[in-house]
Amino acid sequence: MEDCLLGYSLPELEVWLKEQGEKAFRAKQLYGWLQKGADFDEMRNLPATFRDKLKETERAQGVSIIKTLRSEKDGTEKYLFSLHDGNVVEGVLMRYHYGNTLCISSQVGCRMGCAFCASTLEGRVRDLTPGEMLGEVVTVNALHSEGDKRGVTNIVMMGSGEPLDNYDNVIKFLKLVSAPEGLNISLRNISVSTCGLCDRMDELAQLKLPITLSISLHATTDEARQKIMPVAKKYSVSRLLKACRDYVDIVGRRIVFEYALIEGVNTSLEDADRLADLLRGLLCHVNLIPLNDVKERNLSAPSQKGIEAFQKRLEERGISVTRRREMGADIEGACGQLRRKHLETEGQKP
Numbered sequence: 001m002e003d004c005l006l007g008y009s010l011p012e013l014e015v016w017l018k019e020q021g022e023k024a025f026r027a028k029q030l031y032g033w034l035q036k037g038a039d040f041d042e043m044r045n046l047p048a049t050f051r052d053k054l055k056e057t058e059r060a061q062g063v064s065i066i067k068t069l070r071s072e073k074d075g076t077e078k079y080l081f082s083l084h085d086g087n088v089v090e091g092v093l094m095r096y097h098y099g100n101t102l103c104i105s106s107q108v109g110c111r112m113g114c115a116f117c118a119s120t121l122e123g124r125v126r127d128l129t130p131g132e133m134l135g136e137v138v139t140v141n142a143l144h145s146e147g148d149k150r151g152v153t154n155i156v157m158m159g160s161g162e163p164l165d166n167y168d169n170v171i172k173f174l175k176l177v178s179a180p181e182g183l184n185i186s187l188r189n190i191s192v193s194t195c196g197l198c199d200r201m202d203e204l205a206q207l208k209l210p211i212t213l214s215i216s217l218h219a220t221t222d223e224a225r226q227k228i229m230p231v232a233k234k235y236s237v238s239r240l241l242k243a244c245r246d247y248v249d250i251v252g253r254r255i256v257f258e259y260a261l262i263e264g265v266n267t268s269l270e271d272a273d274r275l276a277d278l279l280r281g282l283l284c285h286v287n288l289i290p291l292n293d294v295k296e297r298n299l300s301a302p303s304q305k306g307i308e309a310f311q312k313r314l315e316e317r318g319i320s321v322t323r324r325r326e327m328g329a330d331i332e333g334a335c336g337q338l339r340r341k342h343l344e345t346e347g348q349k350p
């Protein structure tokens with residue numbers, strides 16, 4: 001198989017094992033172990049000969065955790081996952097009163113080139129497979145689950161990578177992670193964030209998945225957006241808003257707009273007014289993110305006062321808006337930061 005065994009659904013495993021001349025009930029046993037994050041050696045109720053045979057040609061799991069950082073302030077944990085080919089990606093677990101939200105990566109690096117994002121500095125190295133994305137969830141879930149209590153209850157695809165640039169694998173991952181016989185994490189508890197690949201958004205709408213779609217908008221005019229997000233040269237703001245309106249019409253779920261506040265770039269009250277005009281009448285919510293400074297690019301967040309004024313103006317204009325809680329700031333919480341640090345200290349080209 002191309003992917004690790006975790007990347008296969010139960011029916012797929014059943015078919016595959018049958019082809020190998022194995023008994024059908026082995027598939028359920030194997031699947032159960034895989035979903036617990038186990039490697040072949042831990043699968044004690046499987047015959048050693050069977051395990052040895054699998055080991056020769058297959059990998060069980062997609063990732064392993066090689067480093068964990070824990071925030072003393074809020075319990076946020078950041079993980080560095082290693083992939084079988086030596087690449088690394090990162091994930092962040094945020095603890096809330098309602099459960100644990102895991103932020104996962106969908107690609108090694110990213111080719112979208114956003115000016116403020118640490119994940120894109122070296123371009124895209126490769127896509128993650130469905131089994132690797134599920135591996136991020138399975139390993140962290142195994143660390144934190146207790147009895148019937150899930151270790152991971154919510155997922156946001158906001159780590160490194162552009163999920164809709166790895167579309168087929170992401171859709172398969174969503175099916176796997178929500179499978180009732182597997183982790184059974186409801187699609188309603190999963191957010192997929194995109195910089196706005198409109199053609200893929202149109203395609204995604206047709207699937208009518210009850211996920212939350214997040215759009216990284218970050219600017220209100222084509223000129224301003226093109227300066228910080230190369231994808232804006234391909235899709236105009238009006239094309240993007242059309243894709244959003246169509247999406248809401250078809251799927252019937254509200255869209256979340258991410259808006260990173262970058263001093264001197266998109267934080268004026270005129271920007272707030274334009275944003276309110278753009279979103280008028282659309283079923284949506286705005287999430288304001290004070291920029292995590294990227295020193296390489298000389299970009300920073302506005303003052304507290306500036307952030308508050310921007311938020312207040314949106315509220316006055318009737319827009320549903322919240323400011324994202326900053327978590328794990330003491331442990332390189334922002335996208336791509338930990339991986340970059342790892343590459344730097346390993347002496348590789350960051």
Ligand code: SAH
Nearest residue numbers: 116117158161162193194195216258291292
């Ligand atoms: N490629 C996807 C998902 C990954 S990034 C996307 O573009 O949506 C997740 C969110 O973090 C996006 O909204 C992204 O724009 C934002 N982000 C990236 N770098 C940031 C930074 N330095 N400060 C604040 N937000 C950032």
